[in-house]
Amino acid sequence: MANARARDVKNSTLAADTRKIRLLLLAFATILLWLAFDLIFTDGFVLTPRNLTTLSVQMTVTCILAIGMTWLLIAREIDLSAGAVMALVIVVIYQLQVVHDVGTLITLIVALAVGVLLGLINGSIRVVLMVPSFVVTLAGFSWIRGTAFIVSEGQTHAGAKDSFYLISNSYLPPAFSIALIVLIGGYFSWKALRNTLAGQRKLPISRVLDWLQLLVVVGVTIGAAVVFYVYRGLPFPVLILLVVILATNWVSTSTTFGRHIYALGGNPLAARRVGISISLMTIGLFALMGAFTALAGVIQASLLDAGPPGIGQLLALNAISAAIIGGTSLFGGYGSIWGTVVGSLMMASIANCLSLAGVDTFFQMVATGLILIITIAVDSLVMNRGKGA
Amino acid sequence: MKPTTLATSRRDFLKIGGGAVAAATLGLPALAQGKTGRIGFAMSTFSVPRFKHLDLPFFEEAVRAAGMETVAVQANFDANQQLNDVDNLLAQGIDALAIIAVNAGAGKNMVRKALRDGVPVVAYNNAIPSSDLSAFVSRDNRGVGASAAKGADAAVGLEGNWVIASGQAGDAVADEMTAGYYDVLKPLIDAGKVNVVSHEFHDGWDPESARKQAENALSANNDNIRGFLCNDDGTAGGCIAALEQAGLAGKAFVSGQDATTVACRLIAEGKMTFSTFTRFDVMGRTAGELCAKLAKGEAINPPMTYSSGDVTVPLQPIEAFHVSRDNLVEYLDQYSPAYVDAETIFKDLPADSLPAGAEKFLK
Numbered sequence: 001m002a003n004a005r006a007r008d009v010k011n012s013t014l015a016a017d018t019r020k021i022r023l024l025l026l027a028f029a030t031i032l033l034w035l036a037f038d039l040i041f042t043d044g045f046v047l048t049p050r051n052l053t054t055l056s057v058q059m060t061v062t063c064i065l066a067i068g069m070t071w072l073l074i075a076r077e078i079d080l081s082a083g084a085v086m087a088l089v090i091v092v093i094y095q096l097q098v099v100h101d102v103g104t105l106i107t108l109i110v111a112l113a114v115g116v117l118l119g120l121i122n123g124s125i126r127v128v129l130m131v132p133s134f135v136v137t138l139a140g141f142s143w144i145r146g147t148a149f150i151v152s153e154g155q156t157h158a159g160a161k162d163s164f165y166l167i168s169n170s171y172l173p174p175a176f177s178i179a180l181i182v183l184i185g186g187y188f189s190w191k192a193l194r195n196t197l198a199g200q201r202k203l204p205i206s207r208v209l210d211w212l213q214l215l216v217v218v219g220v221t222i223g224a225a226v227v228f229y230v231y232r233g234l235p236f237p238v239l240i241l242l243v244v245i246l247a248t249n250w251v252s253t254s255t256t257f258g259r260h261i262y263a264l265g266g267n268p269l270a271a272r273r274v275g276i277s278i279s280l281m282t283i284g285l286f287a288l289m290g291a292f293t294a295l296a297g298v299i300q301a302s303l304l305d306a307g308p309p310g311i312g313q314l315l316a317l318n319a320i321s322a323a324i325i326g327g328t329s330l331f332g333g334y335g336s337i338w339g340t341v342v343g344s345l346m347m348a349s350i351a352n353c354l355s356l357a358g359v360d361t362f363f364q365m366v367a368t369g370l371i372l373i374i375t376i377a378v379d380s381l382v383m384n385r386g387k388g389a
Numbered sequence: 390m391k392p393t394t395l396a397t398s399r400r401d402f403l404k405i406g407g408g409a410v411a412a413a414t415l416g417l418p419a420l421a422q423g424k425t426g427r428i429g430f431a432m433s434t435f436s437v438p439r440f441k442h443l444d445l446p447f448f449e450e451a452v453r454a455a456g457m458e459t460v461a462v463q464a465n466f467d468a469n470q471q472l473n474d475v476d477n478l479l480a481q482g483i484d485a486l487a488i489i490a491v492n493a494g495a496g497k498n499m500v501r502k503a504l505r506d507g508v509p510v511v512a513y514n515n516a517i518p519s520s521d522l523s524a525f526v527s528r529d530n531r532g533v534g535a536s537a538a539k540g541a542d543a544a545v546g547l548e549g550n551w552v553i554a555s556g557q558a559g560d561a562v563a564d565e566m567t568a569g570y571y572d573v574l575k576p577l578i579d580a581g582k583v584n585v586v587s588h589e590f591h592d593g594w595d596p597e598s599a600r601k602q603a604e605n606a607l608s609a610n611n612d613n614i615r616g617f618l619c620n621d622d623g624t625a626g627g628c629i630a631a632l633e634q635a636g637l638a639g640k641a642f643v644s645g646q647d648a649t650t651v652a653c654r655l656i657a658e659g660k661m662t663f664s665t666f667t668r669f670d671v672m673g674r675t676a677g678e679l680c681a682k683l684a685k686g687e688a689i690n691p692p693m694t695y696s697s698g699d700v701t702v703p704l705q706p707i708e709a710f711h712v713s714r715d716n717l718v719e720y721l722d723q724y725s726p727a728y729v730d731a732e733t734i735f736k737d738l739p740a741d742s743l744p745a746g747a748e749k750f751l752k
Binding site for chain 1: 435460461462463464465467468469470472473474476477480481492493494495497498501518
């Protein structure tokens with residue numbers, strides 16, 4: 001009896017450790033990428049406070065979408081229409097701001113409402129008409145994009161109000177930035193330290209991982225504090241992204257709703273028997289995705305200061321790639337918010353580094369595809385080795 | 390004993406390595422900025438032949454001649470990618486920036502960002518409605534339109550029934566060029582000498598759409614159309630296809646723009662009268678020179694102005710001329726094989742119909 005229990009504990013700990021190793025490897029690969037491009041391929045333009053700040057802003061839109069996508073993927077759903085939804089939200093924003101001279105606050109409320117509404121439509125068709133989410137959102141890829149072109153009459157309006165422009169183009173003052181980062185980073189570092197020094201009996205590999213995790217958390221905190229303090233402060237979009245990450249991570253790991261998402265994806269039948277309402281949860285997850293897309297749309301619209309109806313054609317695929325690189329399973333049940341964040345960071349880093357090195361965007365597309373294949377291949381090999389043993 | 394020595398040397402190695410990395414990362418950007426000046430060129434695409442073969446090489450050459458280097462990137466027609474490109478170029482410490490705006494409205498914010506870093510901006514080929522521009526380098530589209538109408542007058546005389554096939558509505562080139570036609574035609578229309586029987590804008594500059602317009606115009610006027618003024622070679626080709634079907638190819642006047650390989654062949658066959666070509670190599674060189682001057686802090690003086698939206702920007706116009714049978718060989722001498730393919734143009738044409746001097750391309 002005792003032996004069986006020990007084995008189960010060992011296996012589940014090993015599984016958790018495997019995921020941790022994967023995440024740490026991904027993080028180190030990203031840092032290695034930065035170093036390689038900084039020292040070899042560019043004249044040291046990657047590891048400057050300015051570029052790292054720019055990079056953090058460049059990853060926000062895709063990362064927010066990828067986070068919403070992660071929850072959908074865990075629950076065995078998918079959203080291919082994310083780019084089209086964002087385009088329609090952005091078009092509506094500029095119609096309001098430029099054509100109808102509406103204030104920023106109302107614009108934001110309407111933008112959010114549009115996103116949630118489209119999410120509810122997608123979710124309802126999925127649940128009520130029982131159309132697979134792949135098909136529903138594939139259709140959305142077309143009809144929502146078409147609607148964006150119709151509403152804007154194909155025109156791009158530009159020049160939002162100053163208050164709207166500030167959303168993506170202002171910074172938290174350096175003093176506040178460093179205080180905030182030290183506060184949040186310090187909290188996570190303290191948690192990681194407690195975990196490392198805990199007196200439980202652990203596998204040796206778990207101990208090593210604990211120390212590595214502590215190293216990464218402390219390193220990122222110090223790095224972020226320095227970078228944002230030296231350049232111009234924490235950019236607002238990154239602050240918004242931080243709030244989204246912390247909120248969704250907390251929901252994922254510490255609330256019933258979060259556990260239900262994993263249950264839904266891991267074993268829908270069992271979830272239903274336990275009393276989880278799959279229909280309500282699915283519609284809710286799509287509505288949440290719509291809200292995240294609206295938020296990403298607001299940030300993108302403010303960054304570009306223009307509303308082209310054709311924007312974000314490949315955005316949904318990029319968000320899905322980021323989630324999968326970060327460890328989310330395409331088949332449901334597995335995924336983590338931090339994993340997705342690191343996946344998004346990796347993808348944004350590839351784009352940023354290649355651009356700084358003067359390499360064509362076409363190579364970026366090849367690189368992203370290769371990274372995706374490599375990470376999934378490694379995942380698959382590790383899983384199959386485990387099964388054989 | 391041995392393990393201890395190994396351990397120490399590994400630690401030392403790490404210390405030295407770490408120190409080198411730190412010094413390198415902190416020191417390199419400073420070193421780089423001490424180098425020659427850099428001009429950024431944020432292009433919309435590398436795929437369109439003229440940008441790759443004419444605009445970019447001549448831009449780079451002009452910048453090199455001024456003792457600086459060019460950093461060129463392309464956005465694959467994606468406005469957000471171009472925004473990232475501009476951010477990344479600015480992060481590399483460029484001294485001047487030329488932008489081929491994927492989206493005119495989105496270009497405004499990019500110009501604003503560059504100016505905040507003290508980097509002057511030149512709009513290239515595509516207008517950006519921003520009052521912060523130092524210059525807009527492009528052909529004078531309205532002038533080109535007027536010159537095409539005048540060329541029509543010289544070729545066949547401006548009277549009778551005419552058809553105008555414009556490009557995409559809202560595209561600066563189409564709007565301006567069409568306005569140029571009317572600058573010349575309006576007094577003649579008022580005097581009753583000229584009758585524009587059909588005028589349409591074609592989304593995406595679609596040649597098939599232009600073909601339908603020409604077909605309908607011919608049907609509605611009993612084939613009695615004196616000429617077709619077209620905003621580009623694609624729409625001109627569509628009109629010629631309709632004329633072929635009616636058996637009138639070569640009998641009506643047709644003009645286009647860009648002097649592509651296909652258009653040059655139609656000119657050699659006598660089906661197109663002329664096509665306006667803008668010297669993209671001169672455009673590249675001029676923009677490169679302007680950017681180099683701006684980077685050095687010198688003043689520039691664009692001779693004209695251009696209205697983009699509700700903003701007036703200083704315009705540096707680039708020469709455009711008509712490519713017709715008379716100067717086709719001369720044009721090909723300069724621009725084949727870089728931009729057009731002379732062999733394809735003259736292939737399989739009857740020897741007695743070749744313009745003088747064309748034989749050398751058929752070796």
